[in-house]
Amino acid sequence: MGKRWKKARRAIRRPFETAGFVLLKWMIPLWPRAVVVHVAKLTGKIAMLFPLKEKRIGLINLDAVFGNTKSTAEKRAILASSFATFTQTMLDVIWFSRNPDARIQHYVSFPDSDLKTSFFEDKPLMCITAHMGSWEILGQTTALLGADLASIAAPIKNPLVDKIFIERREMTGQTIIPRKGALKTLISRFRKNGKAAFVLDQNTDEAAGGIMVDFLGLPMSVSPAPAALAYRTGTEIMIGFCLPQPRGRYRIHISDCITPPPFESTVNVSQVVQKLTQEIEDKISTEIRKYPEFWLWSYKHWRRKPNVDYPAHYPDY
Numbered sequence: 038m039g040k041r042w043k044k045a046r047r048a049i050r051r052p053f054e055t056a057g058f059v060l061l062k063w064m065i066p067l068w069p070r071a072v073v074v075h076v077a078k079l080t081g082k083i084a085m086l087f088p089l090k091e092k093r094i095g096l097i098n099l100d101a102v103f104g105n106t107k108s109t110a111e112k113r114a115i116l117a118s119s120f121a122t123f124t125q126t127m128l129d130v131i132w133f134s135r136n137p138d139a140r141i142q143h144y145v146s147f148p149d150s151d152l153k154t155s156f157f158e159d160k161p162l163m164c165i166t167a168h169m170g171s172w173e174i175l176g177q178t179t180a181l182l183g184a185d186l187a188s189i190a191a192p193i194k195n196p197l198v199d200k201i202f203i204e205r206r207e208m209t210g211q212t213i214i215p216r217k218g219a220l221k222t223l224i225s226r227f228r229k230n231g232k233a234a235f236v237l238d239q240n241t242d243e244a245a246g247g248i249m250v251d252f253l254g255l256p257m258s259v260s261p262a263p264a265a266l267a268y269r270t271g272t273e274i275m276i277g278f279c280l281p282q283p284r285g286r287y288r289i290h291i292s293d294c295i296t297p298p299p300f301e302s303t304v305n306v307s308q309v310v311q312k313l314t315q316e317i318e319d320k321i322s323t324e325i326r327k328y329p330e331f332w333l334w335s336y337k338h339w340r341r342k343p344n345v346d347y348p349a350h351y352p353d354y
Contacts (some may be wrong), residue, residue: 055090056196062201064136065128073128074285081121081280085113091335094354098334101352118330122281126171130309133174138181144281145178145287152291156275161227162185163274165265167238168323168333172204174287175279175340176234180211185225187212188234189219220266227270235263238321238332238339251313253322255351257339261263264313268297268306274313276320280331293320 065073083093083160090261109113133140147153156162156179162177164186166172176188190213193199203213214222214233223233240258242249247258267274270305278289297313325332 047268054195062131064129070147070285073125073132077121077125077128080124081117084104084120085117094337095334096138096350097354098338101255104350115330116334119332119334122331123172124264126173129171130173130205133177135209137208141178145174145234145289146283147289149179152294156291159230159259161272162232162329163229163272164232164234165263165274165276166278167235168236169325169328170280170331170334171287172236175289176211177206177209178289181209182339185231187214187231187235189214189216191216223266227272237263237317239336240338248311248314250318253325255339259314259315259318264317265310268309268313269300271297274317278324279326292324300320324353
């Protein structure tokens with residue numbers, strides 16, 4: 038009865054979701070940039086006034102990661118900014134669809150560096166980011182600047198909304214690849230010196246292949262697929278983010294480049310992949326601690342398993 042009711046509710050809700058999204062698709066690109074930023078910030082403030090599930094999850098996560106090193110007021114301010122950042126990210130998928138070349142060139146900066154130069158070389162790359170800042174604009178901007186980039190994405194449950202999002206994401210030359218069955222496509226891309234992007238800060242159940250690593254000081258199950266693929270193909274791993282700046286601007290920042298060890302069939306591949314995955318998560322954790330206000334705290338990143346002892350501060354949703 039419960040599953041049937043949920044399915045019926047989705048069927049009833051979907052036309053209204055679709056109609057609302059289509060309306061916003063036409064409205065948002067017409068807004069001045071200041072309106073987009075204001076709406077995002079206002080959403081963050083309003084979200085903190087209500088007993089939302091996402092607010093409860095975010096505060097639990099902040100308590101688990103920061104403990105007494107940050108005050109309650111500081112944690113609430115971080116969470117409000119996190120809500121605002123996520124809202125702006127979603128609005129910007131639509132807002133940047135109008136005159137994307139001009140808007141991206143005006144509002145997104147990508148300072149020169151050795152890592153930037155290396156990123157645009159004609160070579161395969163495994164590109165890793167997190168749900169911090171605008172991972173959406175990161176992909177669109179690097180594709181616009183000439184990177185042969187494919188981003189791995191899970192489909193949105195509403196097919197029409199998913200189609201519209203994919204169209205917007207691909208407007209500047211980026212390719213969106215469904216997560217399911219992506220392996221063969223990625224191997225083919227690397228052989229042609231293409232680049233693939235993963236968002237690697239979400240829980241992946243061990244039944245789906247996840248492995249346990251330390252993430253922000255807490256054990257979390259994540260996908261080893263990017264590390265395994267990079268190791269087997271000898272592909273460098275670059276870690277980067279698109280961070281919000283004042284007045285609705287963004288700055289792209291490549292924080293690290295990791296070169297996997299040469300592939301050897303005689304070594305324990307699982308151990309190499311485990312170590313490489315942990316190195317990736319350590320780099321992501323460092324950036325999140327630098328800019329906690331831009332990370333998505335309201336997701337259930339840490340999941341408890343039955344019959345396992347966890348520390349007292351481990352998240353319990």
